[in-house]
Amino acid sequence: MSREQIVTGAADMIRRRGLNATSIREVAKHAGTPLGSTYHYFPGGKTQLATEAVQWAAETVSKVLTAKLRKGPVDGVKAFFALWRQIVTETGFQAGCPVLAVAIEENASPQALMAAADGFRAWSAQLAASLEEHGVSPARARSLAHLCVSAAEGAVALCRARRSIEPLDDVAAELTALLHAATEDPGMRHTVPIRG
Amino acid sequence: MSREQIVTGAADMIRRRGLNATSIREVAKHAGTPLGSTYHYFPGGKTQLATEAVQWAAETVSKVLTAKLRKGPVDGVKAFFALWRQIVTETGFQAGCPVLAVAIEENASPQALMAAADGFRAWSAQLAASLEEHGVSPARARSLAHLCVSAAEGAVALCRARRSIEPLDDVAAELTALLHAATEDPGMRHTVPIRG
DNA sequence: GCTAGTCTATGACGAGCGTTATAGCCAGAG
DNA sequence: CTCTGGCTATAACGCTCGTCATAGACTAGC
Numbered sequence: 060m061s062r063e064q065i066v067t068g069a070a071d072m073i074r075r076r077g078l079n080a081t082s083i084r085e086v087a088k089h090a091g092t093p094l095g096s097t098y099h100y101f102p103g104g105k106t107q108l109a110t111e112a113v114q115w116a117a118e119t120v121s122k123v124l125t126a127k128l129r130k131g132p133v134d135g136v137k138a139f140f141a142l143w144r145q146i147v148t149e150t151g152f153q154a155g156c157p158v159l160a161v162a163i164e165e166n167a168s169p170q171a172l173m174a175a176a177d178g179f180r181a182w183s184a185q186l187a188a189s190l191e192e193h194g195v196s197p198a199r200a201r202s203l204a205h206l207c208v209s210a211a212e213g214a215v216a217l218c219r220a221r222r223s224i225e226p227l228d229d230v231a232a233e234l235t236a237l238l239h240a241a242t243e244d245p246g247m248r249h250t251v252p253i254r255g
Numbered sequence: 256m257s258r259e260q261i262v263t264g265a266a267d268m269i270r271r272r273g274l275n276a277t278s279i280r281e282v283a284k285h286a287g288t289p290l291g292s293t294y295h296y297f298p299g300g301k302t303q304l305a306t307e308a309v310q311w312a313a314e315t316v317s318k319v320l321t322a323k324l325r326k327g328p329v330d331g332v333k334a335f336f337a338l339w340r341q342i343v344t345e346t347g348f349q350a351g352c353p354v355l356a357v358a359i360e361e362n363a364s365p366q367a368l369m370a371a372a373d374g375f376r377a378w379s380a381q382l383a384a385s386l387e388e389h390g391v392s393p394a395r396a397r398s399l400a401h402l403c404v405s406a407a408e409g410a411v412a413l414c415r416a417r418r419s420i421e422p423l424d425d426v427a428a429e430l431t432a433l434l435h436a437a438t439e440d441p442g443m444r445h446t447v448p449i450r451g
Numbered sequence: 452g453c454t455a456g457t458c459t460a461t462g463a464c465g466a467g468c469g470t471t472a473t474a475g476c477c478a479g480a481g
Numbered sequence: 482c483t484c485t486g487g488c489t490a491t492a493a494c495g496c497t498c499g500t501c502a503t504a505g506a507c508t509a510g511c
């Protein structure tokens with residue numbers, strides 16, 4: 060169906076150029092459908108298209124996360140980072156995350172922004188739930204999940220700017236080690252936290 | 256001087272709306288200068304203006320980092336996160352990081368993108384140097400520095416989407432604890448603290 | 452074969468964009 | 482005083498944007 064091609068094409072353009080630089084005309088051309096069709100399928104205009112593109116991207120990642128988290132949080136996070144690594148390298152550092160792209164544009168429609176928030180929230184929640192299942196306290200699970208999602212999103216941006224995969228790989232290594240220690244090492248599980 | 260107002264105004268608009276949604280006309284209006292003046296001061300057009308805006312923002316953060324890192328890497332990172340926290344909350348979740356904004360737009364000019372890369376690299380390098388000074392190995396210092404910068408940038412985006420400061424605070428707490436353990440406490444160097 | 456509804460095709464609208472050109476202002480140097 | 486050079490002011494260029502309207506084509510059900 061060509062409706063789906065429009066959504067996935069829009070998501071691809073948004074993750075490369077950002078929301079504002081993604082025009083409906085180019086999305087239609089990229090999908091091989093006429094401009095009129097876009098407004099037939101998406102009567103809500105650009106707002107609706109952007110919202111659905113973000114939702115589609117968020118769900119795609121979410122499905123991968125669901126599948127890989129079955130083997131535990133560390134494997135899930137590894138897959139999460141591997142996914143971003145593939146996107147960044149396969150596109151020659153030209154694509155990132157459409158959810159992030161929409162999140163940082165002030166004039167994005169409220170619906171699209173909400174879709175982005177829901178996407179981030181879903182990923183964090185999945186990760187946190189898996190951590191809890193492996194003995195991490197709820198508060199710490201949430202905070203580790205936020206760290207993983209934030210670090211991945213930020214690292215993708217660093218990699219794109221520097222045209223090097225190094226930041227993402229560094230971050231992935233640090234976080235796998237951190238999660239491993241937080242979940243599997245019984246001797247350390249009740250260590251007194253250092254705060255300040 | 257009004258030239259500087261144009262640069263700072265451009266940086267402010269870019270961090271809110273993104274590069275593409277920031278028009279020279281609006282930058283000029285926001286700075287109270289006529290459109291013609293913009294092309295007088297920046298004959299390189301939007302490319303030059305964006306590049307200088309990114310450089311200015313990167314250097315502003317860099318100076319804060321330089322000052323606060325004198326008290327050690329943990330204090331530096333705390334200040335780094337406090338800085339982003341202030342920006343996000345003060346603007347009601349409407350502003351983020353202009354360096355990130357430029358980094359994730361494919362059609363940003365090569366110069367502006369390079370300025371973004373330089374900014375990220377400078378922050379990471381400052382942090383890594385401070386970590387090395389406090390006994391962290393070069394490789395791990397680099398990787399921890401990448402983690403801090405990436406996580407801060409990503410957390411700012413999460414906060415903007417969700418209109419909540421929670422992700423940033425969670426990330427800051429996790430990373431201060433991680434850095435503290437990595438630098439100062441010999442007995443805890445290979446442990447991971449648990450938050451309450 | 453006709454009708455209805457889905458989708459295509461095309462063009463137009465007002466607006467905003469980056470950029471350039473040109474004429475005018477207005478201080479300070481001679 | 483005149484003159485010069487940095488800055489302002491204004492208008493225009495071609496272009497793309499989001500959106501809408503409208504007419505045609507195709508396909509499914511009767």
